[in-house]
Amino acid sequence: MLQMTTQVRKQAIRQRIIIDRERLGADERAIKSHQISKRIASLEAYRKAGTVLAYMSFGAEYSTRELVRQALREDKRVLLPRVNVATKELDLYQVSNLQHDLAPGQWNIPEPLVERCPRIDLLRDLDFILLPGVAFGRDGVRLGYGGGFYDKLLARIAVTWQDHFPALVAGAFSMQLIEGIPQEQTDYKVEWIVTENEVIPCAAH
Numbered sequence: 001m002l003q004m005t006t007q008v009r010k011q012a013i014r015q016r017i018i019i020d021r022e023r024l025g026a027d028e029r030a031i032k033s034h035q036i037s038k039r040i041a042s043l044e045a046y047r048k049a050g051t052v053l054a055y056m057s058f059g060a061e062y063s064t065r066e067l068v069r070q071a072l073r074e075d076k077r078v079l080l081p082r083v084n085v086a087t088k089e090l091d092l093y094q095v096s097n098l099q100h101d102l103a104p105g106q107w108n109i110p111e112p113l114v115e116r117c118p119r120i121d122l123l124r125d126l127d128f129i130l131l132p133g134v135a136f137g138r139d140g141v142r143l144g145y146g147g148g149f150y151d152k153l154l155a156r157i158a159v160t161w162q163d164h165f166p167a168l169v170a171g172a173f174s175m176q177l178i179e180g181i182p183q184e185q186t187d188y189k190v191e192w193i194v195t196e197n198e199v200i201p202c203a204a205h
């Protein structure tokens with residue numbers, strides 16, 4: 001019953017923030033996305049990273065394209081997720097060319113083409129993870145679309161790699177920062193939230 005209440009509360013927050021985020025105009029989103037990208041690119045954790053797990057934004061999410069392009073230009077190893085419908089988990093693939101390596105997948109999100117991109121199973125190699133999200137708390141609590149994809153991925157990484165963990169960073173518009181997001185046992189917190197206005201260091205996970 002407690003579980004149910006948490007899910008209902010999460011869903012209400014999701015719906016509200018998704019609608020509010022759509023209200024930001026396209027131009028405003030582009031300017032803010034650029035500011036977020038620049039701030040993330042200047043984080044030490046990003047600069048030091050050899051292997052980066054990013055994602056391709058969709059809808060009114062902060063646009064990750066600039067950062068993904070920059071990482072490829074800087075010769076970082078760039079991985080992108082693909083929703084595995086059978087396992088309901090994220091499979092990771094290395095991309096090298098955004099024009100040729102991607103096609104619209106689940107929910108129309110650009111995803112790596114399996115025939116062009118090598119699948120990467122070695123979660124140990126990850127230095128930096130850029131996480132999507134609908135809403136965030138300043139303490140690092142993250143609310144996604146409800147698939148639990150990232151929490152499951154992070155749980156897999158935690159098992160593989162107990163002593164060391166990749167940096168967990170989220171880019172988001174400042175309107176996505178809210179108080180009172182309910183947390184569950186399986187939820188991982190992000191370490192940094194980067195908005196158009198600030199870089200927020202959050203509690204360690």
Ligand SMILES: Nc1nc2c(c(=O)[nH]1)N(C=O)[C@@H](CNc1ccc(C(=O)N[C@@H](CCC(=O)O)C(=O)O)cc1)CN2
Nearest residue numbers: 055056057058081083107109132133144145147149150
């Ligand atoms: N850009 C981006 N890529 C991502 C994520 C993300 O949040 N953002 N994900 C983060 O985990 C995964 C995809 N997760 C998603 C889960 C639900 C919906 C969504 O729109 N669901 C609709 C129902 C759609 C349907 O079932 O047909 C909904 O909830 O209304 C989108 C993405 C992997 N890739």
Ligand SMILES: Nc1ncnc2c1ncn2[C@@H]1O[C@H](COP(=O)(O)OP(=O)(O)OP(=O)(O)O)[C@@H](O)[C@H]1O
Nearest residue numbers: 142143144145146147148149150151152155186187
């Ligand atoms: N490690 C895990 N193993 C199994 N199920 C999990 C795990 N982590 C989360 N889940 C389940 O996934 C479902 C959705 O979780 P949650 O609402 O936290 O998703 P989200 O963080 O919003 O989505 P996403 O991670 O895809 O952005 C929940 O029912 C949760 O119990």
